Amino acid sequence: MDVTAIVFYTMGALIVIAGLGVSFASRDSLVTCLNFLVVMLSTGVIFLLLDAPMIAVLQILVWSGVTGLAMVFAVMLVGRDNRTFRPAGIRLTKIAGGLLVVIVLAEWLRFTADTRSSLPPVPPGYGDSGGLGVALYTDYLLVVELVSLLLLATLVSALVLVDRKAGR
Amino acid sequence: MIPEHHVIGLSAILFAIGVLGVLVRRNFIGLVLSIALTFNASNLAFVGFNRFWPGDEAKLHWDGQVFVAVVIAVAAAQVVMGLSVLFSMFRNRNGVDIDEAGA
Amino acid sequence: MPVGTIAGALLAIVGVVGVLVPLVAWAERKQAALVQGRLGPRRTELAGISALGLLQPLADLLKILGKGDPPLKGPMARLRGMAPLVALIPVLSVIAVIPVASTYRFGDATLRFVVADPAWGLLYALVASILALYAGVIAGLTSSDPLARLGALRSLSHLFCAPVVLGLAAVSVFLVYQTLALPEMAQAQDATFRVFGFLEFLFGVPLTGGLAVLTWFTLPAWGALLQPLGFLLFAAAAVVGTGRAPFDAPTAGPELAGGHLREYAGVRLGLFQLADHVAVLGVAGLLVTVFLGGWSIPWLPQAHLVDFVARGVGSFQGFGSGFANGVCVSLHLICFAGKFGIVLWVLIALRGGLSRFRSDQVIALCWGILVPLAFLNIFMTAWVVLGVTGQGGN
Structure with a gap:
């Protein structure tokens, strides 16, 4: 077992524990946010191990810099009490959600049965910021433009929603 | 070395946790963060698969990483929208219980 | 991980926390004193030497360690x-x-x-x-x-x-x-650029004739x-x-x-x-x-410097390059x-x-x-x- 494997399994354990904290820890919204942060940071480290450094930096920058902050801000606004759970009754959404979980886990088992190899060697140039940038602005230009349009729409609609005079 | 199916397994478990969180959470913040967990799980799978099929020197594959970049951007937009909805919800009814928001 | 990296990391941490941080703390006190027309710390002494109050950070450290830390x-x-x-x-x-x-x-x-x-x-x-x-x-x-x-x-x-x-x-x-x-x-800043190069860029013609004087003016590419x-x-x-x-x-x-x-x-x-x-x-x-x-040293790139010293010293001694x-x-x-x-x-x-x-x-x-x-x-x-x-x- 080499260093990468040790780091990977440590981070994996952290992700699962902190992920459970996000979804089921009932005490406090702030704790939920910080657990979420731990999940995102550990995922970033795993991305580093998987030779995707730019994605790792993007992950940590956006999730912890934007999402985490926005959520901490929301916690400040609405208070830290997070004890409310949904009532125990069975609804259609719950059945559908449960089914989704089962399907995903079954897919994984199927995948595991087929593929049991470790990762192939990295070809030179894989994971470079330059290569990713070129891919983004040549083959995937349309997607990038669509995302930028979406972000613009989000900006405008968020302003409209929050502005007292424009809203209502 | 890291076995590929362990990466995908981690992603599947994280996805399951996120979906279950969406199902049981009633608080707005927990809900949004649980949805973000499922996004993150799919990102993990994308990066893992891209690393598993990296292409060769002549033609490197970037599809998975590009997908992750797009997902991260969209998720950031989603969270900003969620926050502004939360703002107006909080202002209008002084509470963020999502089951009561529709009433 | 090579031993050199670990040693370097330890050295960096010890150097920063042990040497630079106390210096910054001292400089902050002295600077504040300067602005406010005071003398600043000067009473800490070790064996009769006060050295401009340089020992003040040590005293600060002892004070902080000595203070009670209420349990959370x-x-x-x-x-x-x-x-x-x-x-x-x-x-x-x-x-x-x-x-x-x-x-x-x-x-x-x-x-x-x-x-x-x-x-x-x-x-x-x-x-x-x-x-x-x-x-x-x-x-x-x-x-x-x-x-x-x-x-x-x-x-x-x-x-x-x-x-x-x-x-x-x-x-x-x-x-x-x-x-x-x-x-x-x-490394990229260990070079120079021509101050009036932007004229070439704007007008699209190289500086020649009398204007060539302008190409002598260089600045470090910081x-x-x-x-x-x-x-x-x-x-x-x-x-x-x-x-x-x-x-x-x-x-x-x-x-x-x-x-x-x-x-x-x-x-x-x-x-x-x-x-x-x-x-x-x-x-x-x-x-x-x-x-x-x-x-980088302004106007003196690394290659030139090494070359310069090596030529000056190496002519009469054997170990020019290393020196x-x-x-x-x-x-x-x-x-x-x-x-x-x-x-x-x-x-x-x-x-x-x-x-x-x-x-x-x-x-x-x-x-x-x-x-x-x-x-x-x-x-x-x-x-x-x-x-x-x-x-x-x-």
């Missing part, structure tokens, strides 16, 4: 205890990516003066600075004290400003150097000279990010009585102060490396230390020299002035870089 209670106690470490660890890790000198070859061995050299070094520093800011938020939000929570709210609002400007400034820097690795950035606006933006945003005066509204003494630091004492407060000082060191190191040429490299190392280290000291002093002097910005003023400054300027800078830089590289050669 309540449901959030563990989080509150973690907050000082959340503040310290990221800023300490930024030190690892700052190169204090170049790369040198001694025969087969290569000597490098940077602990870690990731290809995305600048972004790493950015990420770490964001993570460090969470400490104030955690410390304030877990407190039940209204002033502490107000402090957390303020640091949160600064968090929504500073990293944006930092990131946009980093984009234009990236455009100029075409790399995000800090050692490569410093980031601050190539990117003056980017330098100012980066410096301003970095100071906002450290939460120091004049942007210390979150911990403002007269208004909030310490903000999120209010309920900390003893060792934990000491850790917060340590993080503050290390953050200043990190910002100074980044500014020097990215914008002020790092270790020349040694001279080069020490000159580069001295050069880095000099620049570092000046930037550090400016950062410290800012503290006493400016009045505090209100939080809303910080937000207005960042989003109203700095962000549009940063975008302008990016577009201008992209235009110029495209023009220069389009004509072939930088």
Whole structure:
């Protein structure tokens, strides 16, 4: 077992524990946010191990810099009490959600049965910021433009929603 | 070395946790963060698969990483929208219980 | 992991925490005294030598260790205890990516003066600075004290400003150097550029005849000279990010009585102060490396220097190359230390020299002035870089 494997399994354990904290820890919204942060940071480290450094930096920058902050801000606004759970009754959404979980886990088992190899060697140039940038602005230009349009729409609609005079 | 199916397994478990969180959470913040967990799980799978099929020197594959970049951007937009909805919800009814928001 | 890297990391940590931080603490006291017309600390003595009060940080340390540290209670106690470490660890890790000198070859061995050299070094520093800011938020939000929570709210609002400007400034820097690795950035600045080269760029004709005189005027290719606006933006945003005066509204003494630091004492407060000082060191190191040429000596590139010394000494002694490299190392280290000291002093002097910005003023400054300027800078830089590289050669 080499260093990468040790780091990977440590981070994996952290992700699962902190992920459970996000979804089921009932005490406090702030704790939920910080657990979420731990999940995102550990995922970033795993991305580093998987030779995707730019994605790792993007992950940590956006999730912890934007999402985490926005959520901490929301916690400040609405208070830290997070004890409310949904009532125990069975609804259609719950059945559908449960089914989704089962399907995903079954897919994984199927995948595991087929593929049991470790990762192939990295070809030179894989994971470079330059290569990713070129891919983004040549083959995937349309997607990038669509995302930028979406972000613009989000900006405008968020302003409209929050502005007292424009809203209502 | 890291076995590929362990990466995908981690992603599947994280996805399951996120979906279950969406199902049981009633608080707005927990809900949004649980949805973000499922996004993150799919990102993990994308990066893992891209690393598993990296292409060769002549033609490197970037599809998975590009997908992750797009997902991260969209998720950031989603969270900003969620926050502004939360703002107006909080202002209008002084509470963020999502089951009561529709009433 | 090679032994050299671990030794270097330990040396960096010990050097920063043991030597530089006390020096910064002392300089802050002396500078404040200078501004306020006092003498500052001068009574600490060891064997009758006071040495301008240089031992004052030691006394401060003893005082902090001697103070009682009230045990944290309540449901959030563990989080509150973690907050000082959340503040310290990221800023300490930024030190690892700052190169204090170049790369040198001694025969087969290569000597490098940077602990870690990731290809995305600048972004790493950015990420770490964001993570460090969470400490104030955690410390304030877990407190039940209204002033502490107000402090957390303020640091949160600064968090929504500073990293944006930092990131946009980093984009234009990236455009100029075409790399995000800090050692490569410093290397790129170990050169000169022609001051009137922009005339060629604007008019599209080479300077010949009488105008050739103009090509003699060269300046070191430092980031601050190539990117003056980017330098100012980066410096301003970095100071906002450290939460120091004049942007210390979150911990403002007269208004909030310490903000999120209010309920900390003893060792934990000491850790917060340590993080503050290390953050200043990190910002100074980044500014020097990215914008002020790092270790490079103006008008004297490394290759020329080594060549020069080797030719001067090697003619009558056998060990020319190694000796020349040694001279080069020490000159580069001295050069880095000099620049570092000046930037550090400016950062410290800012503290006493400016009045505090209100939080809303910080937000207005960042989003109203700095962000549009940063975008302008990016577009201008992209235009110029495209023009220069389009004509072939930088």
